[in-house]
Amino acid sequence: MYTCGPTVYSHAHIGNFRAYIFEDLLQRHLESRGFKVERVMNLTDVDDKTIRGSRDANLPLREFTAPFKQAFFQDVDTLQIKRAEAYPAATEDRFLKDMILMIEKLIALGLAYQAEDKSVYFRINRFPEYGHLAHFDLSELRSTGRVKSDEYDKEHVGDFALWKAWDDEDGDVWWESPWGRGRPGWHIECSAMATALLGEELDLHCGGVDNIFPHHEAEIAQSEGCSGKQFVRYWLHCAHLLVDGQKMSKSLGNFYTLRDVLAKGYSGREVRYALIRVHYRAPLNFTWEGMEEARQALTRIDEWLRRLREAAAKADAAEQINDDKFGAALDDDLNISAALGHLFEQIRESNRELDAGIAPARAKGLLEWWQRINQVLAFAAEEEKLPQEIAQLVEERQQARLARDWRKSDELRQQLQARGWEVRDTAEGPVVTRRLSTSA
Numbered sequence: 541m542y543t544c545g546p547t548v549y550s551h552a553h554i555g556n557f558r559a560y561i562f563e564d565l566l567q568r569h570l571e572s573r574g575f576k577v578e579r580v581m582n583l584t585d586v587d588d589k590t591i592r593g594s595r596d597a598n599l600p601l602r603e604f605t606a607p608f609k610q611a612f613f614q615d616v617d618t619l620q621i622k623r624a625e626a627y628p629a630a631t632e633d634r635f636l637k638d639m640i641l642m643i644e645k646l647i648a649l650g651l652a653y654q655a656e657d658k659s660v661y662f663r664i665n666r667f668p669e670y671g672h673l674a675h676f677d678l679s680e681l682r683s684t685g686r687v688k689s690d691e692y693d694k695e696h697v698g699d700f701a702l703w704k705a706w707d708d709e710d711g712d713v714w715w716e717s718p719w720g721r722g723r724p725g726w727h728i729e730c731s732a733m734a735t736a737l738l739g740e741e742l743d744l745h746c747g748g749v750d751n752i753f754p755h756h757e758a759e760i761a762q763s764e765g766c767s768g769k770q771f772v773r774y775w776l777h778c779a780h781l782l783v784d785g786q787k788m789s790k791s792l793g794n795f796y797t798l799r800d801v802l803a804k805g806y807s808g809r810e811v812r813y814a815l816i817r818v819h820y821r822a823p824l825n826f827t828w829e830g831m832e833e834a835r836q837a838l839t840r841i842d843e844w845l846r847r848l849r850e851a852a853a854k855a856d857a858a859e860q861i862n863d864d865k866f867g868a869a870l871d872d873d874l875n876i877s878a879a880l881g882h883l884f885e886q887i888r889e890s891n892r893e894l895d896a897g898i899a900p901a902r903a904k905g906l907l908e909w910w911q912r913i914n915q916v917l918a919f920a921a922e923e924e925k926l927p928q929e930i931a932q933l934v935e936e937r938q939q940a941r942l943a944r945d946w947r948k949s950d951e952l953r954q955q956l957q958a959r960g961w962e963v964r965d966t967a968e969g970p971v972v973t974r975r976l977s978t979s980a
């Protein structure tokens with residue numbers, strides 16, 4: 541499974557993470573069905589944006605991109621996204637060699653040419669399948685009016701760069717090649733690294749719908765042009781993420797990185813819930829009410845689990861729960877909304893059983909059922925790690941209660957509430973949860 545990764549010139553935004561979470565859901569579901577998944581995700585660490593960023597920051601390219609790479613992995617962990625087997629970066633020597641070899645082969649086959657501007661382009665007229673994935677006709681690409689001056693160097697306006705010749709803007713970012721100094725194009729990066737790590741034929745290739753054209757069309761043309769084999773058996777593309785019904789953009793002020801959302805007091809698993817819950821081929825509208833709904837849904841799950849654990853405490857054996865509706869819904873093109881629907885139906889039903897006094901073995905069985913499902917959902921963190929400040933307030937309140945200082949204990953409860961936390965006293969000690977802004 542090959543998944544197009546981030547360009548490391550800034551922090552990834554929640555639209556990027558919607559795609560990465562959908563890919564994680566796919567991987568985890570396949571694994572729950574017994575498949576062994578080997579996944580690769582590339583890191584684009586050289587392109588126009590990274591070069592511009594490093595120039596503006598007055599840093600060498602590698603130093604400029606390093607912190608964004610690091611931040612990306614932190615975000616991946618925050619969202620419980622499984623790490624891929626490999627994260628190849630475009631600037632690694634071994635992959636640059638592969639890219640150059642691939643371009644040489646394409647030239648030898650007549651599928652690529654070096655133009656006047658010294659860059660090397662793919663000759664799309666020689667690859668009749670170009671445009672099939674995106675369902676469009678090559679003739680639509682034929683330019684009628686004026687084109688940018690550098691476009692005159694190409695044989696066809698749709699020909700895309702495999703190797704970009706060095707120019708002043710690139711500064712000290714260049715590599716030697718048979719065509720002179722330059723850098724690889726974005727598309728060849730994915731073809732070469734996917735082939736190097738996973739072979740010429742992939743089972744699955746994912747990305748966002750934005751990637752279909754030209755990026756994935758170009759990957760097919762390059763890879764199949766070289767190998768003569770079918771590059772990818774199944775393409776899965778994730779639809780757009782909207783914010784308040786609009787396309788996310790910096791100018792509209794509705795552009796959010798994961799860090800922006802966390803800074804508003806939401807946890808990684810709340811963001812994961814909000815981004816996973818809509819079918820990947822449907823647009824997802826991100827709103828703050830949606831974040832509150834995610835919080836509520838997780839609180840319901842937490843509360844259900846707490847009750848089940850209490851009820852299961854004295855169980856020896858666990859009753860086998862034979863309910864595969866959740867998995868069956870995901871078998872159907874990852875129908876996550878139906879799968880979550882089954883989960884909440886199960887919660888509703890077993891809450892009724894809990895009210896009536898459930899058998900301990902059944903409670904234990906339901907916990908095991910949840911554990912199987914949660915291998916896929918990864919909402920984990922049943923015991924969410926409390927921020928240190930909150931943990932300390934809870935501890936102080938516990939001390940006050942032991943000293944029967946009810947006034948102080950109430951004061952501390954209010955302080956916790958003001959910080960967005962609810963504390964409830966149970967037989968096993970205080971239970972601390974996120975406070976819901978609605979009166980649910």
Ligand SMILES: [Zn+2]
Pocket residue numbers: 543544545730755
């Ligand atoms: Zn790619």
